[in-house]
Amino acid sequence: MESTGQCGSGGSQLCVYANSDAYLAAAPEGDFDTPGEHPLSPMVPPMSKISFVANILLAHVALHCGEISAVKGLQKLKGYLF
Numbered sequence: 648m649e650s651t652g653q654c655g656s657g658g659s660q661l662c663v664y665a666n667s668d669a670y671l672a673a674a675p676e677g678d679f680d681t682p683g684e685h686p687l688s689p690m691v692p693p694m695s696k697i698s699f700v701a702n703i704l705l706a707h708v709a710l711h712c713g714e715i716s717a718v719k720g721l722q723k724l725k726g727y728l729f
Contacts, residue, residue, distance in 0.1 A: 678696065685691035685699065694702075716726030 680695050680697065682693040682695050684693055712727075719726040
């Protein structure tokens with residue numbers, strides 16, 4: 648992916664948003680459906696780009712939820728709400 652040129656010192660969050668938007672706008676139709684090798688581990692079966700991103704987003708949220716609950720438990724607070 649090429650940078651949109653909006654990156655410089657500071658403003659990295661806006662830079663990520665701008666580059667993400669530019670990439671998504673320029674991606675050819677069907678690009679996210681094509682299966683490919685997992686970029687982080689060759690042991691994971693091939694999956695589409697959209698599946699890879701969705702798995703990372705879902706796992707990321709779940710892991711943080713567990714981390715937050717564990718820290719709350721260490722503080723003698725109720726972690727999960729159930």
